Each structure stands twice: as structure tokens, then as C-alpha cells.
Amino acid sequence: xxxxxxxxxxxxxxxxxxxxxAENAFLVTENGKxxxxxxxxxxxxxxxxxxxxxxxxxxxxxxxxxFHAPQYPMLGMGMDLPLLDWLNTYTFKxxxxxxxxxxxxxxxxxxxxxxIANGTTRVCVFSSLHREATxxxxxxxxxxxxxxxxxxxNMDRNSGELLTETTExxxxxxxxxxxxxxxxxxxxxVLTPRFTPxxxxxxxxxxxxxxxxxxxxxxxHLSENTSEIAWVRELHPDCSQYWESYAKFGLFNDKTMMAxxxxxxxxxxxxxxxxxVWVSHCPDxxxxxxxxTAPVRRMIDDGVKVTLGSDIAGGAQLEMYRVVTAAIRASKxxxxxxxxxxxxxxxxxxxxxxxxxxxxxxxxxxxFAAGEPLHAIVVDDASLPPPARRLSVIERFERLPYxxxxxxxxxxxxxxxxxx
Amino acid sequence: xxxxxxxxxxxxxxxxxxxxxAENAFLVTENGKxxxxxxxxxxxxxxxxxxxxxxxxxxxxxxxxxFHAPQYPMLGMGMDLPLLDWLNTYTFKxxxxxxxxxxxxxxxxxxxxxxIANGTTRVCVFSSLHREATxxxxxxxxxxxxxxxxxxxNMDRNSGELLTETTExxxxxxxxxxxxxxxxxxxxxVLTPRFTPxxxxxxxxxxxxxxxxxxxxxxxHLSENTSEIAWVRELHPDCSQYWESYAKFGLFNDKTMMAxxxxxxxxxxxxxxxxxVWVSHCPDxxxxxxxxTAPVRRMIDDGVKVTLGSDIAGGAQLEMYRVVTAAIRASKxxxxxxxxxxxxxxxxxxxxxxxxxxxxxxxxxxxFAAGEPLHAIVVDDASLPPPARRLSVIERFERLPYxxxxxxxxxxxxxxxxxx
Numbered sequence: 001x002x003x004x005x006x007x008x009x010x011x012x013x014x015x016x017x018x019x020x021x022a023e024n025a026f027l028v029t030e031n032g033k034x035x036x037x038x039x040x041x042x043x044x045x046x047x048x049x050x051x052x053x054x055x056x057x058x059x060x061x062x063x064x065x066x067f068h069a070p071q072y073p074m075l076g077m078g079m080d081l082p083l084l085d086w087l088n089t090y091t092f093k094x095x096x097x098x099x100x101x102x103x104x105x106x107x108x109x110x111x112x113x114x115x116i117a118n119g120t121t122r123v124c125v126f127s128s129l130h131r132e133a134t135x136x137x138x139x140x141x142x143x144x145x146x147x148x149x150x151x152x153x154n155m156d157r158n159s160g161e162l163l164t165e166t167t168e169x170x171x172x173x174x175x176x177x178x179x180x181x182x183x184x185x186x187x188x189x190v191l192t193p194r195f196t197p198x199x200x201x202x203x204x205x206x207x208x209x210x211x212x213x214x215x216x217x218x219x220x221h222l223s224e225n226t227s228e229i230a231w232v233r234e235l236h237p238d239c240s241q242y243w244e245s246y247a248k249f250g251l252f253n254d255k256t257m258m259a260x261x262x263x264x265x266x267x268x269x270x271x272x273x274x275x276x277v278w279v280s281h282c283p284d285x286x287x288x289x290x291x292x293t294a295p296v297r298r299m300i301d302d303g304v305k306v307t308l309g310s311d312i313a314g315g316a317q318l319e320m321y322r323v324v325t326a327a328i329r330a331s332k333x334x335x336x337x338x339x340x341x342x343x344x345x346x347x348x349x350x351x352x353x354x355x356x357x358x359x360x361x362x363x364x365x366x367x368f369a370a371g372e373p374l375h376a377i378v379v380d381d382a383s384l385p386p387p388a389r390r391l392s393v394i395e396r397f398e399r400l401p402y403x404x405x406x407x408x409x410x411x412x413x414x415x416x417x418x419x420x
Numbered sequence: 421x422x423x424x425x426x427x428x429x430x431x432x433x434x435x436x437x438x439x440x441x442a443e444n445a446f447l448v449t450e451n452g453k454x455x456x457x458x459x460x461x462x463x464x465x466x467x468x469x470x471x472x473x474x475x476x477x478x479x480x481x482x483x484x485x486x487f488h489a490p491q492y493p494m495l496g497m498g499m500d501l502p503l504l505d506w507l508n509t510y511t512f513k514x515x516x517x518x519x520x521x522x523x524x525x526x527x528x529x530x531x532x533x534x535x536i537a538n539g540t541t542r543v544c545v546f547s548s549l550h551r552e553a554t555x556x557x558x559x560x561x562x563x564x565x566x567x568x569x570x571x572x573x574n575m576d577r578n579s580g581e582l583l584t585e586t587t588e589x590x591x592x593x594x595x596x597x598x599x600x601x602x603x604x605x606x607x608x609x610v611l612t613p614r615f616t617p618x619x620x621x622x623x624x625x626x627x628x629x630x631x632x633x634x635x636x637x638x639x640x641h642l643s644e645n646t647s648e649i650a651w652v653r654e655l656h657p658d659c660s661q662y663w664e665s666y667a668k669f670g671l672f673n674d675k676t677m678m679a680x681x682x683x684x685x686x687x688x689x690x691x692x693x694x695x696x697v698w699v700s701h702c703p704d705x706x707x708x709x710x711x712x713t714a715p716v717r718r719m720i721d722d723g724v725k726v727t728l729g730s731d732i733a734g735g736a737q738l739e740m741y742r743v744v745t746a747a748i749r750a751s752k753x754x755x756x757x758x759x760x761x762x763x764x765x766x767x768x769x770x771x772x773x774x775x776x777x778x779x780x781x782x783x784x785x786x787x788f789a790a791g792e793p794l795h796a797i798v799v800d801d802a803s804l805p806p807p808a809r810r811l812s813v814i815e816r817f818e819r820l821p822y823x824x825x826x827x828x829x830x831x832x833x834x835x836x837x838x839x840x
Binding site: 072073074075076077078079080093094097103106107110111114287288290292293316317325328329332333335336337340344346347384385386387388389395398399400401402403405 | 492493494495496497498499500513514517523526527530531534707708710712713736737745748749752753755756757760764766767804805806807808809815818819820821822823825
């Protein structure tokens with residue numbers, strides 16, 4: 001039994017709108033799992049190793065619930081192009097390079113290190129369609145200390161010359177990939193139909209059966225932009241809305257993470273809620289690709305389970321604290337668009353979206369709940385602009401998403417282990 | 421005569437939409453002024469000191485045409501508050517602290533260093549109403565190598581208890597401040613009525629006369645949000661639009677920098693154009709304070725002289741390369757709002773806004789024009805994500821505003837001198 005005790009200012013957002021602060025308090029962990037938070041250290045923990053974080057902030061680490069790992073090499077590029085040109089000029093060509101395992105290892109090793117350095121410890125991530133590169137992703141992400149889900153992409157139509165696989169190949173490679181990753185402990189497989197237009201009915205049906213038989217999670221894209229929605233309507237005239245093209249194959253339930261949902265109207269939001277589907281809101285990507293402004297606050301108010309995704313490389317920032325501010329900005333844009341009717345997201349609310357909100361998707365309780373493996377960052381804000389007076393811990397917390405960089409993140413704990 | 425020659429990939433945006441690239445070229449300067457750009461070094465410059473920047477990019481440095489220096493201590497704070505609460509809880513209290521010269525020196529020294537570190541070399545900046553702290557600002561900014569305009573703020577009504585000055589004080593202190601800064605070479609005074617609601621008619625008339633007599637530039641705020649516009653309408657029932665409350669006092673001409681112009685309609689945009697008034701578009705601030713989305717691309721198309729401002733601390737980012745991306749995002753939001761009718765800003769167009777567009781306001785030609793003092797940054801992008809193939813210089817340039825940090829800026833030249 002290993003007792004480790006972090007001492008410092010403990011800040012967390014355990015539920016939407018809540019902001020719990022314990023100053024100069026003790027976060028006790030036993031074998032990497034949280035025991036509790038104490039203002040004074042109980043005698044029974046007297047033997048523990050105390051990590052004194054001094055005046056620093058101890059906060060939950062981030063969860064990035066939607067991004068494309070093989071698009072990391074093109075981060076910040078092609079932002080002047082319309083979506084289809086962007087896909088053809090950059091995205092498909094870049095993902096194609098992951099046929100090369102060595103290139104994949106170089107990129108995924110670097111990406112994993114950047115994620116950890118920036119305080120992201122939970123991920124739900126798209127690989128490319130390449131089985132071997134996907135195994136490399138599992139290896140490098142797990143080695144770096146990341147946890148969560150990663151998926152080999154399935155795409156057997158409408159995908160251009162470079163990236164199409166046949167339905168048979170897609171099925172076979174998926175099964176082989178699942179066999180090959182069965183021993184990973186922290187990164188687990190998630191079935192990943194790229195999106196409805198790139199997956200035949202037969203492939204979708206196969207994935208739906210597989211999800212059910214093996215109790216696997218699913219990730220895909222939903223209602224990101226208007227032309228995509230029109231395309232799905234053409235492909236599935238039997239579906240009155242986009243989400244039904246997933247639902248009819250058993251790919252729309254409480255283990256499903258759907259990215260974007262920019263154009264999910266009241267009916268689609270109700271379907272998301274009723275089916276317990278998770279939404280990954282990707283505010284930076286939605287602006288960069290001129291997709292639209294997602295009704296993020298409205299979705300939350302409607303009871304949809306919303307989380308945050310960097311969506312690199314549609315998003316240009318993998319730093320989830322910056323995605324937190326992008327979500328705030330998206331909600332403020334929506335407030336302007338609705339003539340100041342829709343509420344905006346506060347810093348605490350958006351921080352919750354980027355941390356605790358996603359924990360149940362990963363089978364955990366949010367924040368520093370007792371019994372949960374520790375997922376935390378320690379932040380030193382001494383290098384930030386000198387304030388006019390002594391700031392409260394709340395104020396220090398509130399400016400972090402806007403101002404911090406990875407240099408301020410002095411320690412990262414993932415699944416109970418110190419990984420930075 | 422000192423010849424200094426920078427060798428590297430020279431990238432500039434000399435006019436709206438233009439992107440000039442000279443790879444492995446020579447930027448020749450004589451006594452700090454640009455002579456020209458050469459693909460091969462002419463013999464007559466054979467004696468010059470060559471600064472070999474290798475594979476790095478040599479680009480124009482940034483101009484920040486609107487920000488509040490005394491709000492730097494509250495950067496990123498109070499973002500959940502409505503504008504008036506934000507002003508009363510943070511802004512006025514923070515600016516009040518600049519009654520203390522020592523505090524002012526600590527903040528302005530730090531701010532000046534951050535601006536230079538991030539590649540900003542030209543500024544048009546608000547101080548507080550305090551004359552002494554404003555002198556400190558001149559001293560610290562000039563010492564750090566910044567150039568441009570700074571102004572003691574005038575505000576003799578509607579400013580709360582902490583910051584109001586009487587009209588007499590405001591006039592007297594302004595004249596004394598102008599005397600005291602007459603010897604500064606690189607930072608010059610700009611008259612700074614805070615905005616119409618905080619300046620009496622008498623004070624505005626005084627400032628208008630002073631601007632004319634001494635040929636001084638002017639900076640203020642215009643049409644930032646709807647309640648402010650309604651307030652000005654009440655205060656100046658004789659003015660059919662906000663801009664007229666400046667124009668009638670001689671504070672609206674080609675030496676005037678007006679921040680925001682979020683709600684400038686066709687008529688106000690025409691007034692801006694016809695009077696040669698400069699606009700400082702502050703996209704980050706406009707979202708944070710839920711002001712609205714300025715029609716930035718529309719203003720440019722209408723022939724208005726648009727530049728970029730960080731507007732800290734309504735803006736939460738003093739890094740002008742990030743404000744460049746915020747301007748792109750604002751233009752994309754406007755494109756969404758106009759049902760994809762308004763064009764968005766490309767990276768090159770927005771980079772121009774943050775660099776060359778503002779040069780004439782500072783009495784210079786944009787970019788690396790011959791005869792102009794060198795304002796440049798040297799950028800090392802080797803630490804950015806590893807691309808899938810060798811990138812062109814255009815691609816390297818395009819991802820910089822999204823990805824670079826001050827760590828990538830390895831050298832800064834301001835007014836011909838190396839300042840970082």
C-alpha cells in the first residue's frame with residue numbers, strides 16, 4: 001500500500017456550475033486512488049509521502065474526447081481552404097503517410113508527449129485506417145501515460161484513392177486489430193466508422209454487431225456542417241435525420257461519442273439525450289472550418305452529455321485549457337447570435353466540460369472522487385502577469401485557461417501515476 | 421554607416437492579400453534602415469555584417485493599435501462578468517493602482533518586455549489618467565525598444581469615484597504631460613479621451629483644439645457595444661451617430677485611431693473612410709466581453725483603414741500572432757452569420773492587418789519597404805509538429821500564427837535596432 005499526499009490549493013469542478021476549492025489542503029491517494037480531500041491531515045495518513053506543492057493549484061487533468069492523431073503533422077495548416085479542398089489537399093494525404101509504421105511512431109511519440117505536457121490524460125481518438133499504425137498509437141500513447149480509447153478508422157467508400165479499404169479488408173483488419181490490442185491496459189479500442197458517407201451499410205451493420213457482441217464503445221461524427229448533412233440525407237433517404245443513420249445499425253447508444261453536433265436541432269438533441277449518446281463539442285474546429293456555431297449551452301440545458309474535443313487538425317490547438325476558452329467563446333458567439341438570450345458558459349462550467357464531464361465516458365467519476373485513480377495537474381502560476389493585489393484562488397483559477405501554457409504545468413498524474 | 425544583412429527566408433505581406441516570399445534571400449539594412457531584398461547579395465554590400473538566419477523565417481514585426489497598459493495585471497480575469505460589472509470590479513480598481521509610480525514601473529517594465537518578446541514593436545496604447553504613471557510608461561516602453569504612441573487618459577465624468585478627474589485637472593495634467601514627454605524619441609504622445617460618455621463637451625473641445633494646434637494623433641473607442649451606443653445617443657441627442665460626437669470636436673480625422681467599430685453600419689463606415697479614420701479591430705475582446713462580431717472584412721472591402729488591437733484586458737492575449745488568428749475566426753463567424761456571403765480573412769490577409777496595415781499610422785511604409793527603419797522578427801519553427809513532408813515556406817508561414825509562441829521568436833528588430 002502506497003500513500004501519497006498532495007498538499008496545495010485543490011480546485012475542482014465536480015458538476016456543472018460547481019467550483020470546489022480547498023486551500024492549503026491535502027489530497028490523499030492510496031495506490032494511486034483518491035481517498036479524500038482534507039483541510040487538516042488525519043493522523044492515520046501520517047506515514048504517507050507528502051508532495052508539498054506550496055502555493056500551487058492542484059486541479060483535475062483534461063479529457064480530449066475527439067481528435068485525429070494522424071492529423072497532428074498538419075496542425076494549423078490549410079486554414080484558408082474550404083472543407084473538401086482541405087480534406088483532399090491535406091487531410092487524406094497526411095493520413096496516407098501512416099502506412100509507414102516508423103513515421104507513425106515518430107509522430108505518435110511526439111503527440112503523446114505534447115498531450116501529457118499540456119495536462120491531457122484521457123483521450124478518445126481517431127487513428128487512421130492503418131492497423132499497424134494504430135497499434136503503434138496504442139503503444140506510444142500507453143507508454144506516455146495516456147488513458148482512454150483509440151480506434152482504427154473504418155472507411156470503405158467515398159474516401160478518395162489513397163485511403164479506401166474494401167469492406168472485406170475493413171472487417172478483417174478491424175478484427176485483427178482488436179485481437180492485437182487485447183493486452184493493452186490503459187488504451188482500449190473504440191470502433192470508429194469515420195462518418196456515415198464513408199461507410200457502406202454492410203460495414204456499418206458489421207460494426208454495429210461487433211459493438212454489441214463485444215460491448216465496445218463507438219465514436220464518429222454527427223451534423224458537423226450543412227453539406228455533410230445534405231449528403232447523408234441523399235445516402236439514407238429512409239432516415240429523417242442524420243443520427244438515424246447510426247442508430248439503425250446499433251451505433252447510437254450510451255457508449256457512443258459523437259463529435260460536433262453543430263446543427264443538432266431539438267429533435268436530434270432529444271435523440272442524443274434519450275439514447276444517452278455523448279457529444280464531443282469541438283469549438284475551435286467548428287470556427288476554423290467555418291462549420292457553424294454549436295449550441296453548446298443549449299445542449300447542456302437539454303440534458304445532453306457534452307464533453308470537449310480539440311479535433312486537431314480541424315482544431316489548431318491541442319491544449320485543452322485553450323479549447324476550454326474556445327468553448328466559452330463559442331457560447332458567447334451563440335449569445336450574440338440569439339440576441340443575448342442563450343446564456344454563455346462561465347470559466348468553471350467550461351472547465352467542467354473539459355475535465356469531469358467526460359469522466360463517466362471513461363468509466364470513472366469526475367473530479368477527485370473517492371476511489372478513483374488520480375488524474376491531476378499541478379499548476380504554478382507565478383510567472384503570469386503580476387496582479388494589482390493578492391488574488392483569491394478563484395481568481396487564479398479563472399485566468400488559467402486563458403493564460404497558462406504547458407510551462408505552467410509542473411506535474412501531471414494519470415491513472416494514479418506521475419507522468420510529468 | 422553600418423551595413424547589416426539578414427539572410428534567410430523573407431516573408432512579408434506588403435498589401436492586402438499579397439504574400440511576398442524570397443527564399444534564402446538577403447535583407448540589407450544601412451544604419452537600421454532597409455535598403456532592399458536581394459536573391460543574391462550585390463558586391464557593393466560585401467563589407468556588411470551578415471546575420472545568417474539559416475532556415476528561419478524573417479517577417480515583419482507586429483503593431484498593436486489598441487490596448488490598455490494598466491489592465492495588464494488583470495489579463496484573463498473577470499471574463500464571466502457583464503461589461504459594467506467587469507469595469508467596476510476589475511478595470512477601474514486596477515487602473516486606480518497606477519497612482520503608485522513604483523507599481524506602474526513594475527507592471528510596465530514587465531509588459532514592455534512581454535510585448536517585445538512576442539514580436540510587437542509598434543503600439544498605440546492607453547495609459548491610465550495618471551500623469552506620473554504615464555511618464556513611467558513612456559520610459560519603460562522606450563527603454564524596451566518599443567515605438568509608437570501612448571496617451572494619458574482623459575475622463576472627467578461617468579467614471580466612478582476612483583478615477584474621475586475634474587475638467588481643469590484633466591486639461592492641466594494633459595498639458596504638463598505633453599511638456600514632460602517632449603524629449604522622447606520613439607514613444608510619442610496621443611490624445612486619449614477614454615470615450616464619449618466619460619468626457620464632457622468642454623474637455624472634448626479642449627482636446628480637439630489641442631490636437632489641431634499641435635498636430636497630435638487621437639485615440640478612442642467607437643461603437644463597441646449596443647448599450648454604449650444608446651448611452652452616447654442620450655448624451656448627444658444632436659448627433660445622429662456615435663462618430664459625430666467625436667467629429668464635432670475635431671477628433672475624427674486621418675490621425676485618429678478608433679477601437680472596435682463592431683456596430684459601424686454603412687453610414688458610419690463611410691464616415692470612417694471619408695475622414696481617413698483608422699480602425700483598430702479587436703476580435704478577442706469583442707468575443708470575451710460579448711460585444712458583437714465586427715464586420716472586419718466588410719470594413720476592409722469598403723476602404724476603411726483597418727488594423728488590429730489586442731485590447732488587453734478585454735482581450736486576454738497580447739500575442740499579436742494570436743490576435744491575427746482571432747481576426748480570422750471573427751471573419752469566419754461573420755461568414756457563418758451572413759449565410760456564407762461575406763468572405764473570410766485568409767492567413768496572409770490577417771497577417772497584413774497585424775503588421776503592414778498599421779505602418780502608415782506610425783508614419784511608415786508597410787513591410788520591408790526601402791528607406792524604412794527595420795521592424796522585423798526572426799522565427800525558428802523547428803520545434804513545431806513534424807510535418808508529413810517538407811513544407812513550403814508558404815505553408816510554414818501559414819501555420820505560424822496558430823502555432824508559434826514567443827519561444828519561436830528568436831530575434832526582434834525595432835526601429836532598426838536588435839531588441840531581442
